[in-house]
Amino acid sequence: MRQHPHIFTAIKQEMGDWRMWLGRTLVLVYAAIAGLTIVAFTWLGEHALQTFHLLQTNFWWAPLVWTPLSTGAIVWITRRYAPGAAGSGIPQVMAALEPEAHGEVRALFVSLKLSLAKMALTVWGLLAGLSLGREGPSVQIAAGIMHNLRRWIPRQAQVSDHGLLIAGGAAGIAAAFNTPLGGVMFAIEELSKNPEKRSNGLVLAAIVLSGLMAVSIYGNASYFGVIRIENLSAALLLPALLVSIASGVLGGLFARLLMVSLAGTSNDWFTRLRARTPVVFAASCGLLIVVMGLSSSGATFGSGYAHTRALLENQGEDFYLYVPFKFIATWLTTWSGVPGGIFAPSLAIGGALGRDVAQLTSYVNAPTLIALGMAGFLAAVTQAPLTAFIIVMEMVDGHALVLSLMTCALVSSGVSRLISAPLYSGLAHLQLLRLPPTEQPKKGAPKGPKQSTH
Secondary structure, eight states: OOOOOOHHHHHHHHHHOHHHHHHHHHHHHHHHHHHHHHHHHHHHHHHHHHHHHHHHHHOTTHHHHHHHHHHHHHHHHHHHHOGGGSBOSHHHHHHHTSTTSOGGGGGGTOOHHHHHHHHHHHHHHHHTTOSOBSHHHHHHHHHHHHHGGGGTSOGGGOOOHHHHHHHHHHHHHHHHHTOHHHHHHHIIIIIOOSHHHHOOHHHHHHHHHHHHHHHHHHOSSOTTOOOOOOOOOGGGHHHHHHHHHHHHHHHHHHHHHHHHHHHTOOOSHHHHHHHHOHHHHHHHHHHHHHHHHHHTTTTTSSSSHHHHHHHHTTOSOOOTTHHHHHHHHHHHHHHHTOBOBSHHHHHHHHHHHHHHHHHHHTOSOHHHHHHHHHHHHHHHHHOOHHHHHHHHHHHHTOGGGHHHHHHHHHHHHHHHHTTOOOHHHHHHHHHHTTSOGGGSOOTTSOOOOSOOOO
């Protein structure tokens, strides 16, 4: 049996080394800075998207010129000056946690330079009206800030580089979604596969503190407000099952499509064009995104938060082809190579899918199915069902739907696993192929596509 610690001896050990407490204090200070940085990033992104919508409203034709040119320019700058900033940002942090990415080579995936580039280029993408989210980039931005602490923190603080990366990545999710609990679950489910790394109380405290930075500024209100839940009954079973299965199938196909597209191993004409002239390819993607955006009266432009909020509040007219248009617009945005995430567009696609099922089945309480669709599609794409359901629960204040959200996320994730391998793990392996030849994964490592700029 393990002996109880001697109280006074334990207190002396904890309080005796000032360097340990200095290190712990620095971790919390950096966590607060990371959270405030993500709050500023969120503010910039929202205002950038508002500016784009203002441009589109006053000059409907302007996006036909502005968006393709911006997409091409963003890709050119990214490839030339910050290739590690391309794509979501979550795969980069996962790659940085791998044993191969040790020492200075970790800067290929996380650094202050990449954090600044990620912020600027993602905001530019929203200013261009591209279908991207800021949550994945928030993970890489916050991880870069926290990882910068490694050069200042004393060894007595007992916080490893991996601990700083996990704290930063999860803090990015917590601050971006204004959901501290979601950040903790993201750290457990996605970033930390080793149980020993999950139990560090200082890391968890840093994650929660970063999330509280967003709460202190935006308030404790949920992002989409409180949805009205009527008495749940057996009438929900069929619509909820349809939402779960449809979300799983579409989310799995979306994840698989992204993997195949970003791998660049196909020999089709589009893949060859992307490899040969990436800037021209990106501009072409931008033009197609504009065509779909104008065809949907601007509904598919941007992250999709405004559209999802309107659905939950039953305001405005819903574009009946929103799901396929937003699906394609998000795929093209990611395939183009611009920095940007897929969390927010996934929530928008899932919410619209839930609304479609509600109309198809004549279910009276559409917000319930919208929330289930958000959790289901996000869980299917990321194959992180617990993170998905907690994020959605906190965003819509849907505590009355806890079991329904959890069940939908688990079913959708299970269906997705029949269609696609885990998206972020596969993309992280592609990131590791950017390492110098001596540091690349050895033959025993999981197999992945051969080449990618993501």
